[in-house]
Amino acid sequence: MREVAVIGVGMIPFGKYPDRSLADLGWPAVKAALKDAGIERKQVEAAYCGTALGGMMAGQRILGKIGMTGIPITNVENACSSSSTAMRQAVMAVRSGEYEVVLVIGVEKLTKFGGGTLPLETEDWEVTQGMVMPTLYAMRAQRYMYEFGLTPQQLAGVSVKNRANGALNPDAQMKKPVTVEEVLASRPIADPFTLLQCCPTGDGAAAVIVCSGAFARQVKSNPIWVRASDMVSGIYTPGYRDMTIPEITLRGSKEAYEEAGLGPEDVDVAEVHDAFSIAELLYYEAFGFCAHGDAGHYLDSGATKIGGKVAVNPSGGLLAKGHPIGATGAAQIVEIVRQLRGECGARQQPNARVGISHATGGGITGFDHGVCSIHIFSR
Amino acid sequence: MREVAVIGVGMIPFGKYPDRSLADLGWPAVKAALKDAGIERKQVEAAYCGTALGGMMAGQRILGKIGMTGIPITNVENACSSSSTAMRQAVMAVRSGEYEVVLVIGVEKLTKFGGGTLPLETEDWEVTQGMVMPTLYAMRAQRYMYEFGLTPQQLAGVSVKNRANGALNPDAQMKKPVTVEEVLASRPIADPFTLLQCCPTGDGAAAVIVCSGAFARQVKSNPIWVRASDMVSGIYTPGYRDMTIPEITLRGSKEAYEEAGLGPEDVDVAEVHDAFSIAELLYYEAFGFCAHGDAGHYLDSGATKIGGKVAVNPSGGLLAKGHPIGATGAAQIVEIVRQLRGECGARQQPNARVGISHATGGGITGFDHGVCSIHIFSR
Numbered sequence: 168m169r170e171v172a173v174i175g176v177g178m179i180p181f182g183k184y185p186d187r188s189l190a191d192l193g194w195p196a197v198k199a200a201l202k203d204a205g206i207e208r209k210q211v212e213a214a215y216c217g218t219a220l221g222g223m224m225a226g227q228r229i230l231g232k233i234g235m236t237g238i239p240i241t242n243v244e245n246a247c248s249s250s251s252t253a254m255r256q257a258v259m260a261v262r263s264g265e266y267e268v269v270l271v272i273g274v275e276k277l278t279k280f281g282g283g284t285l286p287l288e289t290e291d292w293e294v295t296q297g298m299v300m301p302t303l304y305a306m307r308a309q310r311y312m313y314e315f316g317l318t319p320q321q322l323a324g325v326s327v328k329n330r331a332n333g334a335l336n337p338d339a340q341m342k343k344p345v346t347v348e349e350v351l352a353s354r355p356i357a358d359p360f361t362l363l364q365c366c367p368t369g370d371g372a373a374a375v376i377v378c379s380g381a382f383a384r385q386v387k388s389n390p391i392w393v394r395a396s397d398m399v400s401g402i403y404t405p406g407y408r409d410m411t412i413p414e415i416t417l418r419g420s421k422e423a424y425e426e427a428g429l430g431p432e433d434v435d436v437a438e439v440h441d442a443f444s445i446a447e448l449l450y451y452e453a454f455g456f457c458a459h460g461d462a463g464h465y466l467d468s469g470a471t472k473i474g475g476k477v478a479v480n481p482s483g484g485l486l487a488k489g490h491p492i493g494a495t496g497a498a499q500i501v502e503i504v505r506q507l508r509g510e511c512g513a514r515q516q517p518n519a520r521v522g523i524s525h526a527t528g529g530g531i532t533g534f535d536h537g538v539c540s541i542h543i544f545s546r
Numbered sequence: 547m548r549e550v551a552v553i554g555v556g557m558i559p560f561g562k563y564p565d566r567s568l569a570d571l572g573w574p575a576v577k578a579a580l581k582d583a584g585i586e587r588k589q590v591e592a593a594y595c596g597t598a599l600g601g602m603m604a605g606q607r608i609l610g611k612i613g614m615t616g617i618p619i620t621n622v623e624n625a626c627s628s629s630s631t632a633m634r635q636a637v638m639a640v641r642s643g644e645y646e647v648v649l650v651i652g653v654e655k656l657t658k659f660g661g662g663t664l665p666l667e668t669e670d671w672e673v674t675q676g677m678v679m680p681t682l683y684a685m686r687a688q689r690y691m692y693e694f695g696l697t698p699q700q701l702a703g704v705s706v707k708n709r710a711n712g713a714l715n716p717d718a719q720m721k722k723p724v725t726v727e728e729v730l731a732s733r734p735i736a737d738p739f740t741l742l743q744c745c746p747t748g749d750g751a752a753a754v755i756v757c758s759g760a761f762a763r764q765v766k767s768n769p770i771w772v773r774a775s776d777m778v779s780g781i782y783t784p785g786y787r788d789m790t791i792p793e794i795t796l797r798g799s800k801e802a803y804e805e806a807g808l809g810p811e812d813v814d815v816a817e818v819h820d821a822f823s824i825a826e827l828l829y830y831e832a833f834g835f836c837a838h839g840d841a842g843h844y845l846d847s848g849a850t851k852i853g854g855k856v857a858v859n860p861s862g863g864l865l866a867k868g869h870p871i872g873a874t875g876a877a878q879i880v881e882i883v884r885q886l887r888g889e890c891g892a893r894q895q896p897n898a899r900v901g902i903s904h905a906t907g908g909g910i911t912g913f914d915h916g917v918c919s920i921h922i923f924s925r
Contacts, residue, residue, distance in 0.1 A: 219602055223625045224908045227779055227915040228670075239777040240917065241631055242623040246602045252620055256635065263642030291607075398618040400606055529603045536606040538619065 170380025171261045172390035173544065175204025176501040178373035181340040181489035185278040185370075189221050192372045193229030193274040200374035205386055206268065211376070213239045214270040215257050217250030218493035219528075221274055225493075229272060229372075244493075246528030247440065248398070249273065250373065251496025251540035257377045258396040258542075267382045271375040273497030277368045291536070300442065301365055303530070305357035308445035310410045312359065314460065317448070319359055321463040323350035325444040326363045326486055328472060333483025335514035338498075340369050340489030364444035364486070371491035373498035391504045394427035394521075394543040401530055401537035411460075413446075415539035416453040416527060423523075423541040424455075431455030434477050434543075435519040436506045438499035440527045441484040447471075450525065451479070478516035481506060496540060499524035507546040521545045549759025550640045551769035552923065554583025555880040557752035560719040560868035564657040564749075568600045571751045572608030572653040579753035584765055585647065590755070592618045593649040594636050596629030597872035598907075600653055604872075608651060608751075623872075625907030626819065627777070628652065629752070630875025630919035636756045637775040637921075646761045650754040652876030656747045670915070679821065680744055682909070684736035687824035689789045691738065693839065696827070698738055700842035702729035704823040705742045705865055707851060712862025714893035717877075719748050719868030743823035743865070750870035752877035770883045773806035773900075773922040780909060780916035790839075792825075794918035795832040795906060802902075802920040803834075810834030813856050813922075814898040815885045817878035819906045820863040826850075829904065830858070857895035860885060878903035879921060886925040900924045 177199025184192060193216075201208055214235070216226030226240040245252040250273025257269040284299045311317055327347055333339035345363055353362040383390035399419045424430055431454055439454070441447035448462035456477055457465035465471065471479035482488045482502035485495060503522035505511050522544045530537025556578025563571060572595075580587055593614070595605025605619040624631040629652025636648040663678045690696050706726055712718035724742055732741040762769035778798045803809055810833055818833070820826035827841035835856055836844035844850065850858035861867045861881040864874060882901035884890050901923045909916025 223598055223623060224915050224917075225623075227908060227917065230779075231782060231915055234782060237779055237781040239634075240624075240779045241635065241777075244602060244604075244621040244623055245619075255618075256620065259639060259642055259644055263638055263644075265638055265642075398620075400609075400616055400619045402616040403610060403613060529606060536603050536610055538603070538606065 169262045169264060171258050171393040172378055172380055172383035173375055173393065173504050174378055174383050174387045174390050175200040175376035176504045177203055178338055178498050178501045179371060180338045181369050181371035181491055183278050183369050189225055189274060189276050190228040190232045192276060192370055193272055194232045196372040196374040197229065197270065197272060198233060200376050204376040208233065208235045211235065211238065211268050211270045212266040213260060214272060215253035216240065216242045216272040216274065217253035217496060218242065218274050219244055219246050219249045221276065221493060225274060226272055229274065245538045247492050248496055248526045248528030248538040248540045249493040251524065251526040251542065252398060254375060254496060254500060254542060255396045255398050255540055258393055261377055261379050268376065268378040271377060271497055272372065273494040274372040275491035275493040276370045277491055278370050282368050301357040301360060304443040304445055305360055307410045307449065308359050311445060314411055317463040319351060320347050321466060322359060322364065322444045323347045324466050325441065325447045326350045329441060329480050329484040329486040332473060332481050332514055333487025336483050336488060339483040339487050340367055341483065341487040360443055366442050366485035366490040369489045369491050371489060371494040371498065373494050373501050375497055375500050389508055391507050392545050394429065394545050395423040396542050397423040397426060398538065398540040411449065413449045413453050415537050416450055416525065419539040419541045420454050423543050427543040429521060429543060433521045434523055435521050436478045436481060436503060436516045437523040437525065438480055438482060438484065438502050439525045441480055441486050442490060447479060447484065454523065473514055473516055481511065481514045481516055496524065496526040499526060500542060503544050507544055548641045548643060550637050550772040551757055551759055551762035552754055552772065552883050553757055553762050553766045553769050554579040554755035555883045556582055557717055557877050557880045558750060559717045560748050560750035560870055562657050562748050568604055568653060568655050569607040569611045571655055571749055572651055573611045575751040575753040576608065576649065576651060577612060579755050583755040585755065587612065587614045590614065590617065590647050590649045591645040592639060593651060594632035595619065595621045595651040595653065596632035596875060597621065597653050598623055598625050598628045600655065600872060604653060605651055608653065624917045626871050627875055627905045627907030627917040627919045628872040630903065630905040630921065631777060633754060633875060633879060633921060634775045634777050634919055637772055640756055640758055647755065647757040650756060650876055651751065652873040653751040654870035654872040655749045656870055657749050661747050680736040680739060683822040683824055684739050686789045686828065687738050690824060693790055696842045698730060699726055700845060701738060701743065701823045702726045703845050704820065704826045705729045708820060708859050708863040708865040711852065711860050711893055712866025715862050715867060718862040718866050719746055720862065720866040739822055745821050745864040745869040748868045748870050750868060750873040750877065752873050752880050754876055754879050768887055768925065770886050771924050773808065773924050774802040775921050776802040776805060777917065777919040790828065792828045792832050794916050795829055795904065798918040798920045799833050802922050806922040808900060808922060812900045813902055814900050815857045815860060815882060815895045816902040816904065817859055817861060817863065817881050818904045820859055820865050821869060826858060826863065833902065852893055852895055860890065860893045860895055875903065875905040875919060878905060882923050886923055
């Protein structure tokens, strides 16, 4: 298979930009990625733009602003996996030989909706009955606490770790560290979650330049290699479902490891989809970082802190960096690339050689409307 | 390059289905395409779903309804080119060797918006000043009439031809033929367009099964071959723009003919993006069916009628078959495949061997937000 590399990444600090258009959120990230790659905009042959709620022709609007017109631009939507799906399309396009250099954009403007939880699927009867994302993840958390004795303090510990990481990331929306006590004392959202265990709402954009191995070697001394690019959708499961097992991530991680020829023991850094505190713990297990049921202890051990065995969400993750839906997958890749290059300063995972980005999207009724997209990178 | 074929197509009759969900519009088209291909749903390895306004996770919602879960599903948006863009992604995925069999879905439910012209880009200042699609195309028509002496009767003739074709198509939304007099006497929309020169609003879905040449030969005696799969975006043009030249279609058609190794003289049947009467005439020229400025005479000659040199929009086109935005590109492919197989009964173009589908999307400010996706097929 043709080698694929990342040679440029860029993003804007996630936050609230009610006065900027979607296009004006996106183009600075694209320019930053081009500059980082050291290439001209005319060298980009195609673009994939991931956005979930950005409206029609988001990629064209963004690239039109900086004169990157004429190339094939495809807008991609897979809820919270939108720009990781865009990344996968870009990787496939380069692997196929169709293009040498492809741009990936992730962008979202959630402030236009006024904040709060958005109903993902208004046609879904479970959603219209109140099973929005916080309640779904809360059920997972309740079951996990019941099965494995996870404590509220351990759950809060995910937010404490990720807010501490976010405090070291100039691109994070939430830059103030918090304590376990502060997390537990914050406003209740869906038991056991308090406000600080839910990702914030906000705006953002990120961009990634993907290219062939041959091109990468010409222009960069430190390309980051795409070792796996995987996507799965959920499988409908009638009747009893074990809510402590994130099925799509478990299946996707197996496929991705196999594609990369790597295993959990090889991973130094991971950006996983911690939309709510429990999610990160479930993903430790799905990625094989620890055994099923052991995620609380694994967190407590410090293994997932920066400097631990595998730094998880050194960017601050969705909980601290923020979660502008369509921008998240690309922003995770931005962080992993920076980590593998050793550019992360105070939040650098020492000697990071292999990294994972992981974004899930949807996943309500019977779990079958979910998507999971995983990329594995190495330096 | 790896051969790619179409082995199955299906659609629901376009129309108004305010009481059906988007998923319930989509799945019958998918089942029809599977049946047409003679394959099982589990043989489909991936899906691309084109929708412009269908909301998040449209493909997952549709396929979840019929238990086609687990496979990678990517939702694609490029305004009116959404499902032709999805087709292109599917073709690229099969060409790359990643998959053998891929499903393309196009779906839209416009009745949920209550009818009328939708503002394509609410962030676009020209749109917010009233330059919506009917006015944009009206300017093109005005200029064309001024430059080349096209008459209102000739313009109306496009609707007359396409409504006559639609009357022969059980899947068309508009099944009543109309006369030139009726077209010209219908309600004014944007001068020179009357109501019957504008495509109707409605709902619909269409599906296409794309596969490798090797797979196609195993399962079908009459696969239809994908000879070209092209997409371009608009190029920003400051200052004077010649509105009688559809730049993206002209550029795209050149690329597509080159890819196919075919020319205008080879084309027997074409489904082109006749959102408004003038559009079809501009596309005769962009595809090289006639010289620039000569489209009115070419229409008058009967060359684009069924049985003529190149039957254009034998399905009825957007003007009669309807234009549920995201469904249109896939539905065009459904028609071309049926034409090339000789399955179209009363509206069959005799001995059709080569066909084109052509969908444009967007295209407002300075033309640079537009997309054009063209496919060329042969039997």
